[in-house]
Amino acid sequence: MTINRSCIVCDNLTCLIKKHCSDEVILNDIDQNKDINLYRNRQFIFQEGDFTKNVFFILSGKVKVFLMGANEKNQIVRFSKRGDILGHRGFIPSGVYPVSAQAIFDSEICYLPKKYFFNLLDKVPELTINLMLSFANELFQEETKLRNMSVFNVREKVAVALITIVKSFGLDENQNIVDIDLLSRQDIAELVGLKANQVTKVLSDFKVDGIIEIVKNKIKITSYGALEKIVSY
Amino acid sequence: MTINRSCIVCDNLTCLIKKHCSDEVILNDIDQNKDINLYRNRQFIFQEGDFTKNVFFILSGKVKVFLMGANEKNQIVRFSKRGDILGHRGFIPSGVYPVSAQAIFDSEICYLPKKYFFNLLDKVPELTINLMLSFANELFQEETKLRNMSVFNVREKVAVALITIVKSFGLDENQNIVDIDLLSRQDIAELVGLKANQVTKVLSDFKVDGIIEIVKNKIKITSYGALEKIVSY
DNA sequence: AAGAAAAAATGATGCAAATCATATTTTAGT
DNA sequence: ACTAAAATATGATTTGCATCATTTTTTCTT
Numbered sequence: 385m386t387i388n389r390s391c392i393v394c395d396n397l398t399c400l401i402k403k404h405c406s407d408e409v410i411l412n413d414i415d416q417n418k419d420i421n422l423y424r425n426r427q428f429i430f431q432e433g434d435f436t437k438n439v440f441f442i443l444s445g446k447v448k449v450f451l452m453g454a455n456e457k458n459q460i461v462r463f464s465k466r467g468d469i470l471g472h473r474g475f476i477p478s479g480v481y482p483v484s485a486q487a488i489f490d491s492e493i494c495y496l497p498k499k500y501f502f503n504l505l506d507k508v509p510e511l512t513i514n515l516m517l518s519f520a521n522e523l524f525q526e527e528t529k530l531r532n533m534s535v536f537n538v539r540e541k542v543a544v545a546l547i548t549i550v551k552s553f554g555l556d557e558n559q560n561i562v563d564i565d566l567l568s569r570q571d572i573a574e575l576v577g578l579k580a581n582q583v584t585k586v587l588s589d590f591k592v593d594g595i596i597e598i599v600k601n602k603i604k605i606t607s608y609g610a611l612e613k614i615v616s617y
Numbered sequence: 618m619t620i621n622r623s624c625i626v627c628d629n630l631t632c633l634i635k636k637h638c639s640d641e642v643i644l645n646d647i648d649q650n651k652d653i654n655l656y657r658n659r660q661f662i663f664q665e666g667d668f669t670k671n672v673f674f675i676l677s678g679k680v681k682v683f684l685m686g687a688n689e690k691n692q693i694v695r696f697s698k699r700g701d702i703l704g705h706r707g708f709i710p711s712g713v714y715p716v717s718a719q720a721i722f723d724s725e726i727c728y729l730p731k732k733y734f735f736n737l738l739d740k741v742p743e744l745t746i747n748l749m750l751s752f753a754n755e756l757f758q759e760e761t762k763l764r765n766m767s768v769f770n771v772r773e774k775v776a777v778a779l780i781t782i783v784k785s786f787g788l789d790e791n792q793n794i795v796d797i798d799l800l801s802r803q804d805i806a807e808l809v810g811l812k813a814n815q816v817t818k819v820l821s822d823f824k825v826d827g828i829i830e831i832v833k834n835k836i837k838i839t840s841y842g843a844l845e846k847i848v849s850y
Numbered sequence: 851a852a853g854a855a856a857a858a859a860t861g862a863t864g865c866a867a868a869t870c871a872t873a874t875t876t877t878a879g880t
Numbered sequence: 881a882c883t884a885a886a887a888t889a890t891g892a893t894t895t896g897c898a899t900c901a902t903t904t905t906t907t908c909t910t
Contacts (some may be wrong), residue, residue, distance in 0.1 A: 803857085814860085817859055
C-alpha cells in the first residue's frame with residue numbers, strides 16, 4: 385500500500401529531511417523522488433544482504449533492526465522509531481544492507497532511492513554534516529553496548545535490555561511505568577545476547593524484588609530507578 | 618616536538634584531507650591551521666574524557682584506540698595507522714573523546730582544531746560525504762565485532778584477534794608470515810575481551826597445531842588460512 | 851654480563867551461565 | 881468457547897571459562 389503527501393505539510397520535525405532541507409528543495413527535488421509505504425506489523429522493510437536500494441525515514445511506528453544469526457540466534461542492533469533514518473548502514477563498500485529491518489508495529493515509512501539521496505547530500509551540505517554526526521553518535525552507542533556486553537552478567541544484561549527498550553520507546557505519560565507488549569522474551573534476549581529462558585528467570589527475580597510486575601506476559605516497570613542502579617558501576 | 622610542512626608536498630594519498638581537498642583549499646586554509654606532532658611510543662594523543670579539541674590524521678606510525686575499564690580491564694577499540702583519521706569519535710553531543718588514543722610506535726600525526734575542521738566540512742562537501750561513509754564503515758566493523766564477541770569461544774576469539782592485527786598492520790612482504798612484536802599478550806587479550814593468560818593458553822595450542830610459531834615472545838603466523846578457518850562459521 | 855623486574859606460561863579450582871528437558875500459561879484459529 | 885499451537889516459566893545438568901596461584905622465560909637496568 386502506497387500513500388503520498390508533500391514533505392512541506394509533514395509534521396515530523398525530527399526527520400532529517402524536514403529538519404535540514406529548505407521548502408524549495410523539498411518541492412523541487414524531494415517530493416518528486418520520495419514515496420511513503422505502510423508496513424504492517426512483522427513486515428520486512430529490507431533484509432540483510434539485500435542490495436542497498438533505498439534510504440528510509442520513519443514517519444510513524446516502530447522498527448526492529450537486527451542481524452540474522454546462523455543458528456536462529458538473531459541479534460537486535462537497535463530499535464528505530466519516528467524521526468529515525470533507516471538503511472543508512474548500507475552505505476558500505478559491499479553495497480548491501482548489513483542488517484535486516486522489520487516493522488514491529490504498523491509503520492509509515494518514507495523512502496528515497498539511495499542514488500538520489502546521494503545527489504541530495506551534494507546539494508544540502510547541512511544534511512550531510514548532520515548525517516555524519518548521527519553516525520558518530522550511533523557508533524558511540526554501539527561501543528557502549530560492546531562494553532556492556534563484556535562487563536555485565538545475566539541479571540545486569542536483562543536490566544540493560546529493559547532500560548534500552550524504555551529509552552527506545554519512551555516512558556508512559558503518567559508515571560515511570562511502561563508497557564512492553566510489542567516484544568517477546570526472545571526479543572529481549574536477542575537484544576543482549578541471552579536465551580529466552582534466561583530472560584524469563586531474571587524477570588521473575590525482578591518481580592520478586594518488586595522492580596517489575598508481569599500480568600499476562602505484559603511487563604510493567606514499577607521501579608525504573610532500581611534498574612538503573614543495577615547497571616551503574 | 619613539532620615539525621611542519623605543506624600538505625601540498627605530502628605523499629600520503631590515503632589521507633582524507635589530501636584525497637578530497639584541492640590544492641587551493643590546502644594552501645589557503647589547511648596549511649594555515651594544521652600542525653604536525655611527533656608522538657613517541659607509548660605517548661598519549663588524547664585521553665577518554667578530554668574535551669574534543671582536535672581532529673588528527675596519521676602520517677606515519679601506529680596508534681592504539683581503547684577504552685579504559687574500571688578494574689584495569691581496558692578494551693581495545695581499534696588500531697589506526699597511516700591514512701587514518703583519529704579523534705572523530707569525539708563528534709558526539711557530550712563533546713569529549715569517548716576513547717583514548719596512544720601511540721604504540723613512534724608516529725607523526727597531523728591535526729586540525731575541531732572548530733576549524735567543521736568550517737572545512739562546510740567548504741568541502743566531498744570531504745563530509747567521505748567522512749560520513751567512513752563512519753558508516755566503522756560502524757559496520759563495530760557491529761561485526763559485537764557479533765563475534767557474542768558468538769565466539771576463547772579459541773576463536775584469539776584467532777579473531779590475530780586476524781585483526783594482521784589486517785590492521787598488514788602482511789609481511791615475502792610470505793603470509795607476520796611478526797607481531799608491538800603487542801603484548803595483554804594487548805591481544807584486551808582486543809577481544811580476554812585475560813592475558815587465556816591468550817597464552819590458546820597461543821600454545823595454536824603452536825601445537827602448527828598455526829603459529831613463537832620465538833622469544835614474537836609470534837609468527839605460519840598458517841593464516843587455518844586462522845580464517847577457525848573463525849568461519 | 852648479572853641481577854631485578856616484568857611478562858608469559860602452566861596448572862588447579864569454583865562458579866556462572868549455556869544447554870536441555872518439561873510443565874504451565876497465553877495466544878490464535880475455528 | 882474450545883482446541884491447537886506458540887510462548888513462557890521452571891528446574892536439572894553440564895560445560896566453559898574466569899580467577900587465582902606458581903613457575904619459567906624474557907626484558908630492562910646498571
